[in-house]
Amino acid sequence: MAEPATPLWEVFIRARTGLAHRHVGSVHAADATLALQAARDVYTRRGEGLSIWVVPSDAITASDPTDKDMLFEPTASKIYRHPTFYEVPDEVDNM
Amino acid sequence: MYSQALNAPALATDDSEAGQRFQARIEAEERIEPNDWMPEAYRRTLIRQISQHAHSEIVGMLPEGNWITRAPTLRRKAALLAKVQDEGGHGLYLYAAAETLGVSREELVEQLLTGRAKYSSIFNYPTLSWADIGAIGWLVDGAAIMNQIPLCRCSYGPYARAMIRICKEESFHQRQGFEIMTVLARGTDDQKAMAQDALNRWWWPSLMMFGPPDAQSQHSDASMRWKIKRFTNDSLRQKFVDATVPQGHYLGLGFPDPELRLNEATGHWEFGAIDWDEFRRVLAGDGPCNRERLTARQRAHEDGAWVREAALAYAAKGRNGRTRAAA
Ligand SMILES: [Fe+2]
Numbered sequence: 001m002a003e004p005a006t007p008l009w010e011v012f013i014r015a016r017t018g019l020a021h022r023h024v025g026s027v028h029a030a031d032a033t034l035a036l037q038a039a040r041d042v043y044t045r046r047g048e049g050l051s052i053w054v055v056p057s058d059a060i061t062a063s064d065p066t067d068k069d070m071l072f073e074p075t076a077s078k079i080y081r082h083p084t085f086y087e088v089p090d091e092v093d094n095m
Numbered sequence: 096m097y098s099q100a101l102n103a104p105a106l107a108t109d110d111s112e113a114g115q116r117f118q119a120r121i122e123a124e125e126r127i128e129p130n131d132w133m134p135e136a137y138r139r140t141l142i143r144q145i146s147q148h149a150h151s152e153i154v155g156m157l158p159e160g161n162w163i164t165r166a167p168t169l170r171r172k173a174a175l176l177a178k179v180q181d182e183g184g185h186g187l188y189l190y191a192a193a194e195t196l197g198v199s200r201e202e203l204v205e206q207l208l209t210g211r212a213k214y215s216s217i218f219n220y221p222t223l224s225w226a227d228i229g230a231i232g233w234l235v236d237g238a239a240i241m242n243q244i245p246l247c248r249c250s251y252g253p254y255a256r257a258m259i260r261i262c263k264e265e266s267f268h269q270r271q272g273f274e275i276m277t278v279l280a281r282g283t284d285d286q287k288a289m290a291q292d293a294l295n296r297w298w299w300p301s302l303m304m305f306g307p308p309d310a311q312s313q314h315s316d317a318s319m320r321w322k323i324k325r326f327t328n329d330s331l332r333q334k335f336v337d338a339t340v341p342q343g344h345y346l347g348l349g350f351p352d353p354e355l356r357l358n359e360a361t362g363h364w365e366f367g368a369i370d371w372d373e374f375r376r377v378l379a380g381d382g383p384c385n386r387e388r389l390t391a392r393q394r395a396h397e398d399g400a401w402v403r404e405a406a407l408a409y410a411a412k413g414r415n416g417r418t419r420a421a422a
C-alpha cells in the first residue's frame with residue numbers, strides 16, 4: 001500500500017474585513033483549487049471567514065527556534081524604542 | 096513548515112542538559128512548538144495519542160452515519176449531518192497536528208486501515224435505535240468534552256490549538272443529543288423505553304472512554320509530568336459521573352448500576368465496578384462492531400483511490416502545462 005503523498009498546504013483565513021489573514025491549520029490536496037475547497041470545508045463551517053489563502057507548506061521558510069536569541073534578544077535592550085522611555089512633564093498631557 | 100521542516104530526531108534521555116531545559120519549559124507552562132527540541136519519548140507519546148484521537152474521530156463518524164438517512168425529522172437530519180461532518184473535521188485537525196511531529200498522513204491512515212492503530216473502544220458498539228443517537232451525543236460527546244477541555248492546555252502547541260477548536264464545536268453535539276433524549280423521555284411509553292434502553296447500553300462503555308483505572312494506566316505518569324495530561328483517568332471519570340447522573344434523573348431515566356449512590360459527605364456519585372475485561376476485549380479487536388468499522392474505513396479508502404489518483408494526475412498535468420507555457 002504505497003500511497004503517493006498528497007501535498008500539504010497551509011491555510012490562512014481573514015475573519016472579518018479589516019483584519020489580516022491568520023494561520024488556522026493545514027490541509028492535504030493535489031492542487032491549489034482542491035486545497036481551497038478542502039480549506040473551505042474543514043475550516044469555515046461556521047462563518048469563520050470571508051477570504052482564504054492556501055500556500056504550499058514547502059514554500060514557507062521559517063526561522064530556526066535555536067536562533068531565537070540571536071534574532072530577537074537584541075531588541076530587549078533597546079527600550080528607547082518605546083514611548084515609555086521618555087519623560088514628559090506632568091503639565092503636558094496627551095502626548 | 097508544519098511537517099517537512101522538522102529537525103532530525105535528537106536522542107537524549109530526560110536527564111540530559113537538553114532534557115532538563117525541556118522539562119523546565121514545561122514547568123513554566125511554555126508551549127512546545129513543532130521545530131523545538133523535545134525528547135524522543137515525548138514525540139512518540141504525542142504521535143500515539145494524537146493519532147489515536149484522530150482515528151477515533153474518523154471511526155466515530157460511522158455509528159452515527161448509520162442513522163443519517165433515517166433521522167425522524169429534517170431538523171434532526173440536518174443536525175446529525177452537521178455533527179458527523181464536524182467529527183470528520185476533528186479528525187483532520189488532529190491528523191494535521193500529529194503530522195507536525197514528523198509522521199505522514201499516508202502512514203497514519205495506513206496504520207488505521209491495517210488495524211495496527213487503536214481508536215476509542217466506544218465506537219465498536221452498534222447503534223440499534225434512533226435513541227442511540229441521543230445517547231451518543233449526550234454521553235459519548237459529553238465524555239469526550241470532559242476529556243478534551245484539559246487538553247486545550249496541553250504542552251504541545253499544535254495539539255492544544257486543535258483541541259480549542261474542537262471543544263468549541265463539541266458543545267452543540269452534546270446538546271443535540273440531550274435534546275433527542277429529552278423528547279423521547281417525555282414521549283410515549285415506547286419512546287421512553289427506547290431512551291432507557293439506549294442509556295442502559297451506552298452508560299458503561301461511556302465510563303470506559305476515560306481509560307483504565309489510574310492504578311493500571313501505563314502512560315499516565317509521563318504524560319502528567321510532560322503536561323500532556325492534566326487530570327488522571329479516574330478523576331475525569333468521576334467528574335463525568337457527577338455531571339451526568341443528575342441529567343439522567345432530570346430525564347426521569349435510571350442508570351444500569353445498582354450501586355450508584357450519592358455520597359452526601361463527599362458530594363460525589365459513587366458507582367459500581369467497571370468491566371475492564373470487556374474494555375480490553377473490545378480494544379483488542381473483539382467488540383461487537385470492530386470488523387465492520389475497519390471494513391467500512393478500508394472500503395471508503397479503496398473506493399476513493401481513483402479520485403486521489405485522478406486529482407494528482409490532473410495536478411501534475413497542470414504543472415507541466417504551465418512550465419511549457421512559460422518556456
Ligand atoms: Fe469530535
Ligand SMILES: [Fe+2]
Pocket residue numbers: 182236239265268
Ligand atoms: Fe463530537
